[in-house]
Amino acid sequence: MTFSKPQQRSHFLTLGLAFCSLMALLAPRLARAKTTPLALCVDPAGAGGCFTTIQGAVNSVPAGGDAVITIAAGTYLENLTVSGITVSFIGAGVGQTIVDGSVDPSLSTFTFQTQANGELHGMTIQNGGGPIGGNILFDQQSPKTGKGVGSLTIENCEITGGMPAPHYLPEHTVFFWGKSLVVDSTTIANNNVGGLAIYGSPHVYITNTTITGNSTPSNTASAAGCGLRISSGTIVLNNVTITDNHCVGTVGSGHQPTQGGGIWLDFPPKVSMANTVIANNTVAGASPSGPDCWVAGNGLKSKGFNLIEDVSACAIKLLKSDIAPGKDPALSPLQACASTGLEVLAPLTGSPLIASGNPATPKGKVGAAGSSCLPLDECGNTRTAGSCTIGASQ
Numbered sequence: 001m002t003f004s005k006p007q008q009r010s011h012f013l014t015l016g017l018a019f020c021s022l023m024a025l026l027a028p029r030l031a032r033a034k035t036t037p038l039a040l041c042v043d044p045a046g047a048g049g050c051f052t053t054i055q056g057a058v059n060s061v062p063a064g065g066d067a068v069i070t071i072a073a074g075t076y077l078e079n080l081t082v083s084g085i086t087v088s089f090i091g092a093g094v095g096q097t098i099v100d101g102s103v104d105p106s107l108s109t110f111t112f113q114t115q116a117n118g119e120l121h122g123m124t125i126q127n128g129g130g131p132i133g134g135n136i137l138f139d140q141q142s143p144k145t146g147k148g149v150g151s152l153t154i155e156n157c158e159i160t161g162g163m164p165a166p167h168y169l170p171e172h173t174v175f176f177w178g179k180s181l182v183v184d185s186t187t188i189a190n191n192n193v194g195g196l197a198i199y200g201s202p203h204v205y206i207t208n209t210t211i212t213g214n215s216t217p218s219n220t221a222s223a224a225g226c227g228l229r230i231s232s233g234t235i236v237l238n239n240v241t242i243t244d245n246h247c248v249g250t251v252g253s254g255h256q257p258t259q260g261g262g263i264w265l266d267f268p269p270k271v272s273m274a275n276t277v278i279a280n281n282t283v284a285g286a287s288p289s290g291p292d293c294w295v296a297g298n299g300l301k302s303k304g305f306n307l308i309e310d311v312s313a314c315a316i317k318l319l320k321s322d323i324a325p326g327k328d329p330a331l332s333p334l335q336a337c338a339s340t341g342l343e344v345l346a347p348l349t350g351s352p353l354i355a356s357g358n359p360a361t362p363k364g365k366v367g368a369a370g371s372s373c374l375p376l377d378e379c380g381n382t383r384t385a386g387s388c389t390i391g392a393s394q
Contacts, residue, residue: 148200225264249285
């Protein structure tokens with residue numbers, strides 16, 4: 001097509017205006033992509049000009065800002081609120097950087113709200129008592145759809161000592177209602193409000209993680225999914241250990257059944273699992289059922305190489321590579337990894353878990369679906385082809 005000179009000028013002017021409009025729309029996004037996160041530090045003594053409290057560092061981040069906060073070894077008695085910003089918290093390691101929420105037993109140790117995003121790395125998070133999410137509360141919902149917004153990563157952390165708030169149902173030590181969640185190389189253990197609860201139709205990846213010893217001993221209502229409770233979303237479990245969690249509900253007229261001591265799934269979720277052990281969990285209370293797992297519908301799918309000790313209420317189709325129900329996994333008590341201090345459950349000599357995982361060469365990465373064992377276990381030990389052990393720890 002041939003344009004006259006006036007038409008050419010008009011055509012190029014139109015293209016130029018369109019290009020300028022496009023760049024105007026993209027400019028804020030491009031600016032954000034090039035923005036370097038604030039680098040902040042926290043030290044109990046204020047060494048090196050660091051903040052002395054974690055909340056002080058958080059409060060210095062401008063609205064909508066992005067920061068990496070490095071936290072020195074020490075115990076921080078704080079109940080933290082992260083609102084409207086993106087923060088990566090980098091601790092000195094489990095048992096070294098300790099964030100303790102007992103200073104106000106009515107609050108969670110970490111609360112993420114109002115379009116916040118977060119990462120938690122290398123720390124112990126303990127003794128929170130919030131009514132929802134004893135130690136970690138991430139509750140961000142779209143006002144239009146009710147679906148979750150925002151992302152959270154928990155890596156190389158130990159989450160323990162969560163306590164129930166008075167007059168509330170047990171709502172787990174980690175409560176997530178957001179868009180995406182990654183839990184990797186983390187231990188959620190010995191909380192008296194249950195382990196991890198997932199809502200909001202998110203995408204969730206749980207890998208190399210131990211969920212154990214979580215219970216509801218002072219519960220005065222119903223209880224379900226005291227290791228892992230999944231109400232909605234798409235969830236991938238790989239090399240996960242869910243054992244010795246105990247749902248204690250209340251008996252009597254009007255109380256809901258106690259279900260799924262280890263894992264509980266409602267109708268909406270789609271959950272796939274590989275190289276995972278669910279065993280030795282219990283239920284007690286009104287009409288107890290599914291000590292290891294309880295599933296409504298057919299939302300739980302095996303991708304092979306799992307051990308589920310009791311499948312009586314699981315509604316799962318086991319594959320040939322799954323270990324037949326009824327076998328005890330023969331795991332040690334919690335013991336610290338030599339390299340990281342994380343507490344894990346190691347398979348004892350003769351355990352059916354040993355070398356029963358996917359025999360293919362370990363591959364994949366955190367935050368990706370797949371049935372191969374991951375290259376490293378929760379302690380950071382190398383997994384090799386043909387000898388992968390089911391669960392989080394070799």
